[in-house]
Amino acid sequence: MNDEFNRADSIDLGSNWDSGYDSFPSCAISGNVAQVQAQSDVCIETWNANTFTNNQWAQVTLVTFAPAGTDIGRIALSLHATGPGPTRTMYVVKARHGDPTASTNMFKIVADVQTTLATENSITWVSGDILYFEISGTTLTAKRNGVTVFTATDSDLASGRIGLEIDEGGSDLTLTQADSFSGGDLATVGRHRTGPMAFQ
Amino acid sequence: MKLKYFLPLLFYISVPIIGSGTELDPYRADVPALLLKIPGLVVNAQIPSNPDGTPKFSDTYIWIPDRLLPPGLTAIPNTTARAAIKARDPKADPDGMEKTK
Numbered sequence: 001m002n003d004e005f006n007r008a009d010s011i012d013l014g015s016n017w018d019s020g021y022d023s024f025p026s027c028a029i030s031g032n033v034a035q036v037q038a039q040s041d042v043c044i045e046t047w048n049a050n051t052f053t054n055n056q057w058a059q060v061t062l063v064t065f066a067p068a069g070t071d072i073g074r075i076a077l078s079l080h081a082t083g084p085g086p087t088r089t090m091y092v093v094k095a096r097h098g099d100p101t102a103s104t105n106m107f108k109i110v111a112d113v114q115t116t117l118a119t120e121n122s123i124t125w126v127s128g129d130i131l132y133f134e135i136s137g138t139t140l141t142a143k144r145n146g147v148t149v150f151t152a153t154d155s156d157l158a159s160g161r162i163g164l165e166i167d168e169g170g171s172d173l174t175l176t177q178a179d180s181f182s183g184g185d186l187a188t189v190g191r192h193r194t195g196p197m198a199f200q
Numbered sequence: 201m202k203l204k205y206f207l208p209l210l211f212y213i214s215v216p217i218i219g220s221g222t223e224l225d226p227y228r229a230d231v232p233a234l235l236l237k238i239p240g241l242v243v244n245a246q247i248p249s250n251p252d253g254t255p256k257f258s259d260t261y262i263w264i265p266d267r268l269l270p271p272g273l274t275a276i277p278n279t280t281a282r283a284a285i286k287a288r289d290p291k292a293d294p295d296g297m298e299k300t301k
Contacts, residue, residue, distance in 0.1 A: 106244075113221035113253025116228035118244035136288075139296030152244040153296035155289055 001050050002182040006032045007019070010062050013164075016049040020084030022112065027166055033177040036168045044088070046163030047080050047183065057134035058162040058183035064175055065097050065127045070074065073097040077133040079140075080160035087112040091157055092144040093133040095125040097176070104149050106142055108156060117152035118142070121154020136186055167174050212261045212281035213273055217247060227255050229262045234270035244297050248289045261285055263297045 005013070012019065012026040013034060019026030027043035036043045058077045064133050067073040074096050081090035092107045103125065106118040123144060125131075132143040138155040141148060162183040168176040219227040227250040245260045261281050269275050276284075282294040 086297070105225065108249060110251070113249070114223055114226035115249060115253070115255065116219075116245070117247065117248050118225045118242065118299030119228075119290050120240070120242040122240040137296070138291050140291045150242045150244055151296050151298075153246055153285070153289075153292045153294065154248070155291035157248050157284070 001047060001184060002180070003047075004032070004180055005029050005034050011037050012022055013045050016047060018048045018084050019043070019045045021046075021088050022086060023079060026114060029165065029176075030098040030174070034164065034166060034181070035177045036166050039171060039173050040169055041173070042165065042167040044078075044131045044163065044165045046078065046083070046161040047089075048083075048161065050120075050184075052183070053185045053187070055134075055136050055186040056080075056162060056183065057132065057181075057186055058164075058181070059130055059132040060164060060178045060182075061180040062095060062129045062131060062177075063123060063179040064177040065095070065125055065129065067098050067168070067175050068172055069170075070098060071172070071175070072099045072163075072167075073128075073169060073176035074099065074167035075131060075176065076165035076167070077141045078161075078163035078165060079133055080137050080157040081163050082160055085121050089157065090160065090163065091133075091135065091140060091154070092139075093131065094165070095123075095129070095131045095144070097125050098170075104142060104144070104152065105187045106152055108154055110156065117154055118150040120150055121175060123149065134186060210280065211269055211275040212263050213269075214259050214261055214276060214281075215238065215245075217255050217257050219258070221253055229260050232270070232273060234273065235264065238270075246285050246288065246297065248290055248292075257288060263294075 021044045024044040028037045076094035078090040105125040215231040
């Protein structure tokens with residue numbers, strides 16, 4: 001699947017996406033990119049239009065990732081996510097900008113309880129970077145622009161959806177935006193892409 | 201040269217799991233301060249969870265790629281650590297931890 005978010009501005013990503021995770025709002029579309037609805041929001045949605053195998057991947061372009069000053073922005077991908085509900089269960093890889101605690105994290109979230117599986121603090125994520133996340137068996141891999149950032153192993157969450165999370169912790173929600181979200185089964189052609197997929 | 205601090209290109213150490221499971225204080229490996237000073241350090245940890253999300257164990261194995269073992273830390277032989285990881289989670293793949301960089 002591929003979603004370029006090229007449609008009318010909205011406070012939801014559309015019918016192919018589900019929000020409703022805990023108290024997190026839906027993401028918005030503005031100017032053909034995805035962002036939070038309001039300052040300091042954290043939005044979470046998952047793709048509902050396809051069912052993917054357990055070996056799955058997702059990627060997104062951090063089209064604008066330049067929070068001002070000391071503001072913190074985060075854009076994340078989720079895999080093996082459950083559907084909407086009062087709590088979240090999913091694997092998450094999060095790229096962070098302006099966050100002194102880490103540059104990239106991989107989490108396991110089980111019923112809202114969070115565990116850090118991998119972390120690093122040397123990458124500077126910038127606008128235009130591509131965040132990629134895959135699960136193959138019990139190996140979880142995060143990449144930046146096609147280069148592995150880190151891997152981890154975990155088997156607690158066996159299957160589920162792919163999704164997107166945007167966390168804008170600053171004063172200008174237009175400085176943390178995502179675009180060109182894609183994902184699928186690892187066996188499909190197109191994995192490890194470094195640019196948007198074009199359908200004809 | 202203090203050769204006793206040099207080891208092969210990778211090693212595991214066992215550390216406690218800290219945290220409370222919240223977003224600001226997730227369960228995580230308690231990485232020794234000596235390691236946190238290493239520029240570009242990547243830390244990955246095997247932390248199996250109970251159905252409620254709490255860790256099954258009070259400690260975890262972390263794998264440190266291509267680094268020197270700082271003084272004061274004890275490395276666990278790879279074969280020992282990999283066996284322990286599989287014992288804790290038969291589905292786990294230690295190779296998955298060691299693919300980092």
